[in-house]
Amino acid sequence: MIGRREQAEPLAGGAVEDLGLDPPPGFALNLGAAVRNVTLMAVLALTTAAIIYSLFGSVMLMTAMSMSVAYAVVVGGARVGLVCALAVFGMLIVMPRDPAWLAGLGGGDGQALIIEVLACVVVVLLAIAVELRRQVGIGLRASLDRQRRQAELVQAVLDGLGPQMFVSLLRPDGTILEVNRSVVEVFGKARERLLGQRIEAPGWLDGEDMRERVAVATRAAAAGETRRLDLRVCTAKGTMWVDCSIGPLFDQAGRLRYLVTSALDITQRRQAERAQQATFDAVPTALLLVGRDGRIAKLNKQASQLLGYSVETLTGASLERLLPESARDHHQGLLEGYFEQPSSRIMGGGRDLVAVRADRSTVPVEIGLNPLPLEHGEYVIAAIADISDRRAAQRTLEEAASRLEAEVAERTEQLQVSNVRWRQRSARLQALGRMLDHLPGCRDESQLAEVVATYLPEIYADSSGLVCIEAEGKHGTHAQWGTAIPALQDRAPDGLPSRSAEPRRWRMGGGMSAPMVFYAPISSGEGHLGWLECRMPMTAEDEAGGEGEEAEFLLGRVSHNLGMAITNMRLRRTLEAQATSDALTQLFNRRYLDTVGVRMVAEAQRHARPLAVLTADVDCFKDINDTHGHEAGDRVLCELAEIMRAQLRASDLPCRYGGEEFVILLPDTDQDAALECAERIRAAVAEARLEPSQEPITVSLGVAIQPNDGEVLRELIAAADEAMYRAKREGRNRVERASSLGA
Template sequence: MTSRFSPLRVFLAATVILVSLGLYVVANAIQFASDYRMVTHTYDVLRTLDHIESLKHQAVAESRGYLLAGRADNRDNFWRIGGELQREADLLAERVVDNPPQHERAVALRRALDARLRLSVQAMQSRTPGEAASGTAATIVTAVRSGDADVARRLEQLRMAENQLLSKRSARAERSAWLTLFAAGVGIPLSLMLIGYAQRRLARENRDRKVAERAASASNTELNATVEQLARLSDSMAALSQYSGMLQGASDAQELYEITATTFRQLLPGMGGLLYVIRASRDHAELVAQWGGAVAPNDPAPALQACWSVRRHAPFAMEDLRHGLRCSHIGRPHGAEDVHGLCVPLSAHGEVVGWLSLQGEGRGRIPDESLAIRLCEQLSLALANVRLRESLRHQAVRDPLTGLFNRRYLEESLAREIARCQRRGQPLAVLMLDVDHFKLFNDRHGHAMGDAALSAFARMLKTRCRPEDIACRYGGEEFTLILPETDLATALERAEDIRAGAAMLRIGDPGASMLRITVSIGVALMPEHGDVGLELMRAGDQALYRAKHEGRDRVAVADGRVAAAV
């Protein structure tokens, strides 16, 4: 019995358990890193799909703009966007080459995109200069819709497959983290129990051998340090994995700030934190999140050069804020206690987007500094991704020239506002606006001056909109204004105000001759002229055409009533 459970064998068993546990943790860490790379790869593929879809919509919009207005810049933009769309489709095929089914779908998507672009090219080539559109363009509407549906279906197939892969890979990474925690939770206590048992045996059997007892104590201390190090490594990896997953699921920047504050408060207790984000103007930063107790005064809107970590593009540790070198956005601490701190820059894609400042009582470096730096690396990437998504979302619904909503947003919003007004029993007015003789204005003064005229009119239109109104650029020189909960009399008053505001606009440089424009406006009302968006817009178009036919620079109502121009 004594031979089977000798202290030496017990220590050997504990060592085997610890080594096995360490190898298992390392293997799981390698597997986790591989899963994380695959998850990142999946996100890259999804972002590429979103970019392809956005470029496709932009290319279609430019081709339609050319068909409607015949503007050369629409045609040039179409060729540029079409080339970029083909390059993105090729890049997508390269990224999924390791997945044969996805690669086949990507190749099929490239063919569908090429076919759709060819339809747009045929439509633009069939357009006769000086005319709105040719008869040939009208005959390919069915083919265009079929091509759009085919591209949308293939994009959705690719996106669904990638989302399935993302779910599997994320689940595998989470399973690896939990298995690591389970192994550590079982192996470490078992090892400690074996070590404790061996210590008791050694204390009983070696009372007279002091030298051997000291050697055993030293060995025990070393093993305990190893166990603690493995436990800290496991905890850090689990915390980093959880933080990264939560950041990837954040929908906007505010959620990122809240997740960051909560995570740092849990992982670095007793440390105060301040998160600064650089504004778009790049002239100063603003404080967007704060947690923990403030141990030193801080500037809520510091300049970029106020932080040493931003200057050096590297973490900057401050071991004594009271007497040592510190960032200028941190004031001298109050009271008599010593304070130390750390500033970490937040940079992604080669650009600094902000920094994180940590402060705690005492001198020296903060505990778990490497963990704080790794958390900041995850925050930097997540913040850059959120900004990119917000930028793409803005580009998808806004017209780049005027800043108004585009036609796609108009169609979605009009249906929503009609349903809302119907539920409330309120009217809704639709104004169709068109700049008079805009083609002649473009031909006489150039496209640059035409763009300036459209931009000036859009700015004026924004100033005459309520917060609940929706102003959109329908296409070319045509605009649409949705007025929820507005009756006919109010709609006519608003339309006349817009018409008069357009007539007072002056286009051009102040030193040169100022140009003028006028607009014609058609007014349609729900439910008098229709209760669906297409009917209202068609009624507004008919009124707009009548206003142009009767002399332009006036307001016309869909049922034939015309408001006298001031």
């Protein structure tokens, strides 16, 4: 589409001769040819006249014959002149030599001589008039032929611009003189019906606004200005968007002769642009797409609303329109510098930026720049944020700061005390923040208590205190800092402070110099979780200055966050246990085995260390369930789990695999040690008398060793299972090795 436009634009503003056009219809007399022919006729006539006069002595006969011969030679050529000359001489030969006849032709008195001379003049003038008329006819025919050829050339040029280029040649008043074939085809009208109409006539353009725009552009072109605009036109197949250029066409003398319009079908481009614009408008931030030339290629409706311009007005406009006068001189240099080193960054570098709105008012903005290289050029997307509210808030803060400075100047001593307190509070808040950052990483209650006891002395340097975390309503974990807290009178009979749901503070002694004691309950949705006691020196002035309320608030924040940390930690432990443990036996579950067991097998294989897998199954477990019920069976499984734990190391991994089947992983265990461990488990189970019947219960076990019986966990469990089922087939209450280990 850009290439098409470049083909059409040179027509506007050019000269008539650029299209091969002559000035308006007319002709030019070939004066040189006429003079040449008249001179030649005169020479021939004089020669012929001399011959005739010498023979006959008659001026009239001499003139008539000599002019006829001369005109025949000049106009008809040598052959016609020769024939005419022969005819004249033939007439002379046969003509009688009677003096009376000759006297009647040319002889006589002086009056006859005057008549003959006048007749000669008339004949000469007649010959000249005939020659001039002939030359005029030749000029007219040549001019008409040239105009016809030029019209054919113009039509060929217009038609040769391609089927996508619609070109019209207009008179300065906008009347159509010529159109190319593409115009005829797209409007579906005969060429003769189009010629003579005005370019903005109804039926061509879709809408009164379009016709008004074309009328304005036509008047501008007649004034010598080229206009370019997008138009919606009515074609034979419906409406179509075109990119149209209307401009003047001058002759070599610089006089306006014609107007020329060239247009391209941009319907698909407009549809794509509308889709892109919809995406652009969906962004809630004001956006401008700016080219390297500093012109705005695209903007969204948020930018239009922010800047007060319509989208059409700013599209294609220079970005400098939006800049204050003081920033325009060096803006282009800054833009070029950005395109030399494009990057995503905030524009301005700490400077205050303002944008000029359509009403010439300014708005403070913050601009983010992001480079966007495209096929047809380099661009930058400018995201513009209105920071008027922020500036207003800043001004409010600055005004408040000014007032504060004035108050500081008036009350310097008071401010110094206040500054000290603020520094103390800031340090306390920073220490509190560090403590709160450490709480979520604690794994148990003792770590939580130690974190609180470590950071509270940083918050209040002269304080001492105690943090106590209960477990199931009993005194659980506690930590203390500073000097030992003496027995408080406000304590419950079990030795704990009374479980007040509200924080409290009081002085320990009977005067204002006694230390202040703060009590803050630790609680959450689960109920009371403990308490926090803190004792610190506090004068009456400190308390009046708000130190007591501040300390109560900070300790309340500590107890509140400590309660949430305790709840989250216990919930995390519960979830971890539920995710990795069997709810009945409290052994690891199959999910944990699939995760950790696979890792243990891989580690053993990578470090070439032995690893054994045991599978155990309760013999005749169905009979227990059928005889004593499933609850009794569950108790048996729980007691079996305790027996297994007693026979295993801390590094071993016992898991309930499903039902009454168990899988045990023994890292760093060879064949002999694995068989020995399996035998211990078998014997311990056989010797136990389990609820509810106190009858002996037995288990059958299978043993597999890595890598002899498999390299991955699935293969090892399958091998141990096969050995365990062989133990059941051979009488139960046995330990069998996998077949690859030998008998």
